[in-house]
Amino acid sequence: MMSDESVEKTSENQKWRVVCYLNQFFGQLGGEEKADVGFLVKEGPIGPALLLQSLLKEDGEVVATVICGDNYIAENLQEAVEEGLKIIADLKPSLFFSGPAFNAGRYGIACGAIASAVQERLAIPAITGLFPENPGAEMYRKNACVVKTGINAAQMRQALTKMADIGRRLLKNEPIGSAEEEGYLPRGSLKNEVVDKPAAIRGIDMLLDKIAGRPFRTELKIPEFEEIPPAPPVKDIKTATIALVSDGGAVPKGNPDKIKVSQNTIWAPYNLADIFANPFQIAHSGYHPTEVRENLNRLLPMDVLKEMVAEGVFGSLFPIFCSCSGNTTTVQSCKDMGKGIAQKLFDEGVNAVILTST
Amino acid sequence: MKLRLESVKITDVEFGPQTRISNGVLYVNKEELTGLLSKDENFASVNIRLAKPGDSIRIVNVADVVEPRCKISDGVDFPGVLARIVSAGRGITRALKGISVVLCDRHHHWIHSKSLIDMSGPAAEIGRYGKMLNLVIDPIPNGETGDIDYAYSVRQAGFKAAVYLARAGTDEQVDEVEVFDTENINPDLPSIAYYYQIYSPQHDPKGIPDPIFYGTPISLTLPLIVNANEIIDGAVLSGYTIRMMETYSIQNHAIITELSRRHGKDLNFAGVVVAVCSMEPVRRALGAMMVANLVRDTLKADGVIMTKPLGGAPNVDLGVAASECEKLGLKTTLLIQILNTRASLDSEMLFSDKALNAIINTGIIFETQELPALGTIYGGDENTQVFNDSRKQFAGQPIEVEKRFICGCLNQLGASCAVAVEY
Amino acid sequence: MQIEKLGIPTVQITSIVDVALMVGVSRLIRGYTITCPVADFHLKPEEEKIMRRRYMKKAIEMLQQEGKKGSYETI
Numbered sequence A: 001m002m003s004d005e006s007v008e009k010t011s012e013n014q015k016w017r018v019v020c021y022l023n024q025f026f027g028q029l030g031g032e033e034k035a036d037v038g039f040l041v042k043e044g045p046i047g048p049a050l051l052l053q054s055l056l057k058e059d060g061e062v063v064a065t066v067i068c069g070d071n072y073i074a075e076n077l078q079e080a081v082e083e084g085l086k087i088i089a090d091l092k093p094s095l096f097f098s099g100p101a102f103n104a105g106r107y108g109i110a111c112g113a114i115a116s117a118v119q120e121r122l123a124i125p126a127i128t129g130l131f132p133e134n135p136g137a138e139m140y141r142k143n144a145c146v147v148k149t150g151i152n153a154a155q156m157r158q159a160l161t162k163m164a165d166i167g168r169r170l171l172k173n174e175p176i177g178s179a180e181e182e183g184y185l186p187r188g189s190l191k192n193e194v195v196d197k198p199a200a201i202r203g204i205d206m207l208l209d210k211i212a213g214r215p216f217r218t219e220l221k222i223p224e225f226e227e228i229p230p231a232p233p234v235k236d237i238k239t240a241t242i243a244l245v246s247d248g249g250a251v252p253k254g255n256p257d258k259i260k261v262s263q264n265t266i267w268a269p270y271n272l273a274d275i276f277a278n279p280f281q282i283a284h285s286g287y288h289p290t291e292v293r294e295n296l297n298r299l300l301p302m303d304v305l306k307e308m309v310a311e312g313v314f315g316s317l318f319p320i321f322c323s324c325s326g327n328t329t330t331v332q333s334c335k336d337m338g339k340g341i342a343q344k345l346f347d348e349g350v351n352a353v354i355l356t357s358t
Numbered sequence B: 001m002k003l004r005l006e007s008v009k010i011t012d013v014e015f016g017p018q019t020r021i022s023n024g025v026l027y028v029n030k031e032e033l034t035g036l037l038s039k040d041e042n043f044a045s046v047n048i049r050l051a052k053p054g055d056s057i058r059i060v061n062v063a064d065v066v067e068p069r070c071k072i073s074d075g076v077d078f079p080g081v082l083a084r085i086v087s088a089g090r091g092i093t094r095a096l097k098g099i100s101v102v103l104c105d106r107h108h109h110w111i112h113s114k115s116l117i118d119m120s121g122p123a124a125e126i127g128r129y130g131k132m133l134n135l136v137i138d139p140i141p142n143g144e145t146g147d148i149d150y151a152y153s154v155r156q157a158g159f160k161a162a163v164y165l166a167r168a169g170t171d172e173q174v175d176e177v178e179v180f181d182t183e184n185i186n187p188d189l190p191s192i193a194y195y196y197q198i199y200s201p202q203h204d205p206k207g208i209p210d211p212i213f214y215g216t217p218i219s220l221t222l223p224l225i226v227n228a229n230e231i232i233d234g235a236v237l238s239g240y241t242i243r244m245m246e247t248y249s250i251q252n253h254a255i256i257t258e259l260s261r262r263h264g265k266d267l268n269f270a271g272v273v274v275a276v277c278s279m280e281p282v283r284r285a286l287g288a289m290m291v292a293n294l295v296r297d298t299l300k301a302d303g304v305i306m307t308k309p310l311g312g313a314p315n316v317d318l319g320v321a322a323s324e325c326e327k328l329g330l331k332t333t334l335l336i337q338i339l340n341t342r343a344s345l346d347s348e349m350l351f352s353d354k355a356l357n358a359i360i361n362t363g364i365i366f367e368t369q370e371l372p373a374l375g376t377i378y379g380g381d382e383n384t385q386v387f388n389d390s391r392k393q394f395a396g397q398p399i400e401v402e403k404r405f406i407c408g409c410l411n412q413l414g415a416s417c418a419v420a421v422e423y
Numbered sequence C: 001m002q003i004e005k006l007g008i009p010t011v012q013i014t015s016i017v018d019v020a021l022m023v024g025v026s027r028l029i030r031g032y033t034i035t036c037p038v039a040d041f042h043l044k045p046e047e048e049k050i051m052r053r054r055y056m057k058k059a060i061e062m063l064q065q066e067g068k069k070g071s072y073e074t075i
Helices: A048-059 A070-075 A077-091 A105-122 A135-140 A153-171 A199-212 A272-277 A290-294 A302-310 A331-347 B030-038 B108-113 B122-126 B147-166 B228-235 B247-251 B254-262 B281-298 B312-327 C017-023 C045-063
Strands: A016-023 A040-043 A060-068 A095-102 A126-130 A145-148 A190-194 A241-246 A250-252 A267-271 A280-282 A320-324 A352-356 B002-009 B012-015 B020-022 B025-028 B043-051 B057-066 B069-073 B091-097 B099-104 B115-118 B133-141 B176-181 B191-199 B224-226 B268-276 B303-307 B331-338 B359-364 B368-371 B376-378 B399-402 B418-422 C010-014 C028-030
Touching: A016 A048, A016 A077, A016 A105, A048 A060, A048 A095, A048 A153, A060 A070, A060 A077, A060 A153, A070 A077, A070 A105, A077 A105, A095 A105, A095 A153, A105 A126, A105 A135, A105 A145, A126 A135, A126 A153, A135 A145, A145 A153, A190 B359, A199 B191, A199 B254, A199 B303, A199 B331, A199 B359, A241 A302, A241 A331, A250 A267, A250 A272, A250 A320, A267 A272, A267 A331, A272 A320, A302 C045, A320 A331, A352 C045, B002 B228, B012 B043, B012 B133, B030 B043, B030 B147, B043 B147, B043 B376, B057 B133, B057 B147, B057 B247, B069 B147, B091 B147, B099 B147, B115 B122, B122 B368, B133 B147, B176 B228, B191 B254, B191 B281, B191 B312, B224 B228, B228 B247, B228 B254, B228 B268, B254 B268, B254 B303, B268 B281, B281 B312, B303 B312, B312 B331, B359 B418, C010 C045, C028 C045
Parallel strands: A016 A060, A016 A095, A095 A126, A126 A145, A241 A320, A241 A352, A352 C010, B002 B091, B012 B025, B057 B376, B099 B133, B191 B268, B191 B303, B303 B331, B331 B359, C010 C028
Antiparallel strands: A040 A060, A190 B418, A250 A280, A267 A320, B002 B176, B020 B025, B043 B133, B057 B099, B057 B115, B069 B091, B224 B268, B368 B399
16 A cells, blocks of 8 residues: 555645546436536536545545546447546546446446556555446456445445545555455455354354254355256257357457457457458467467367358358457356357357357 | 363473473473484484473474373373374373474475474464474484385374373373263254364375374275264374374364364264275265265264365365265265465355355465564574475575464364455 | 357367366367367368367267266267
């Protein structure tokens, strides 16, 4: 964390500069009709930032509120975040808050993306507040402090109180406790803590609860995998359309959809013939792509499959393949991408899929 | 099987002309003990030193820690190791509490299996032996003996010292008595068994198994039933390659002790199944099936609490055995340690059976701790290398050490209070 | 798995079978290597192509059969 000397204060009164980010609605510009509005900066605290200011009391001064429309950001996330980041950097805050966005999807992603950028690229403590099921929560909880909030703005005060409290302590270099204790989403680390009962006693007590049918809380969770029965076999292979899907990250040169090389969350459909005909790259940092680069058939065996179609082994090869990258991807992202790919293939009447994984 | 454990509380230790206990102080005749241990030709010489809480002392090359104990009746001292094989777990055993015997193995080959104990500083706060009186046995190798024979000699020396010290106590000095007797079952109480995976042969140096069960190697055994009393009375020892399960923590086995104490109160202690990690799937499946059958039909338990040594392969064995138990309607609780700090509580499991929903985590073993340099080093010197994955570091410097190497900090038998928490 | 949820049979080819098994994939072929799931790149190109064909043939076979969780095929 930062030492006192590096913290920018507004005046001799030793108040830290705080900047808040809000969307068009909370920033009091309007509703959905204003969702396309670009970035603007208003001096001082606006909307929920006023409450935040009163919670921070003498420790911080909200010098500016940065407002942007949800669609403006959602439609061009990477560039919009760059734009916002520059604006925020120029304001020289010591502490940054975005939202809280509760369960609003676009707003949540915007809050998370901007908070992450501020935290990681400006090294300024950044805090947002999201309902745990908000898609932005899973995406950004490891990169910024995401305080857990209720589902909507009825819980504004509770959310801001937690956010302000953590923010104040981060500024003062005070220790922040565990995710559960403090009410933020786990950031992806584990630490040893000492509790009063040794593992033996906790274990025996837990076992007695389990035997008696009493509730208990496990200290380690099994990853959740849905029980999905196998799909029925293809009925008539000679008329079937087979599609290729791969998590090896094959994308057209330039990676137009910005599939990430690790912890990816994006999939995209590409024309199979095109990707062979034109320059391509591999957006996956989990394996050496040399062999695949030499011959893309090693990941997507199009040559062999086309021959088999010509020979009448099966009906047709779907011209589009679905590409994503599967390196250190979270279970949730895999599920989401899978759902997207599945829906597309289903809608297009594909009968079967061959999925190659690296 | 009934075991009466008599304890003499020791509050201080000093060298003196005669080995005896007076007013809680243990006096040790250093020459006599040194003479006793030096008889082993694998040692060029033997250093015996004292380390007390608060001392600026770092003990390195720690191979094991043993509680001073001796048999008063119905048994022999450390059967199979120091004496012929006679069942442990019956009669009277005397222990000295508050002091332990620390064994240092200076033989260089097993750096990964050696731990350290600091008597002051952060390691002393988080490791139990840094808060106890320690008699440190530090032999110097003769330079010719092979690893395994040498390690065996160190072990023998440690146990001989443990017995020698315990014999200093007299009947009148016993402050506390505990009786371990789990024979009568109360049908109204839930019955709990303990699955104790004591060893894995995966690290057997040159494939030679470690003789840890009544001084006998049991690397290839199928699951067997052993009386809990035997386990805490010297039948089971820690292994050369095993950390976080010192003999001291087996003698004072957290789970066995707790189950024995609560026997007849809120549970029945149904018994112990001892197992060894299998090295291949067929054996693993057979072992798992046997564990489940033994626990349910022979021990007649309702549930089983389960522990394992080491890391991943034993984890898999544990999971398979637990799944088999759950299939027979037994409830299981498992003690699992966490490896990594960049992780979450649902990414560290190596099995996915939903029935295994009662897990205790026993802390993160790779989490590091920074330790200052200390004044004196036992078991080595300033240039003794202390294991660190990313750099060379030596005992005489400030060092950064993974918690699994701080002896007594983490424990796979449930003695430690460390838990991995999400941040 | 999500694809199978919508009723489209899917064969996965990967060399990291454990995770696939854990997730519940029911039509699984063990891939050759991580970097090259359907071929051995040390072979001459024509031989490599034959190997890829074997993988595809097996995949198509499996698509016509009932899915079996907990097991995988090796070519």
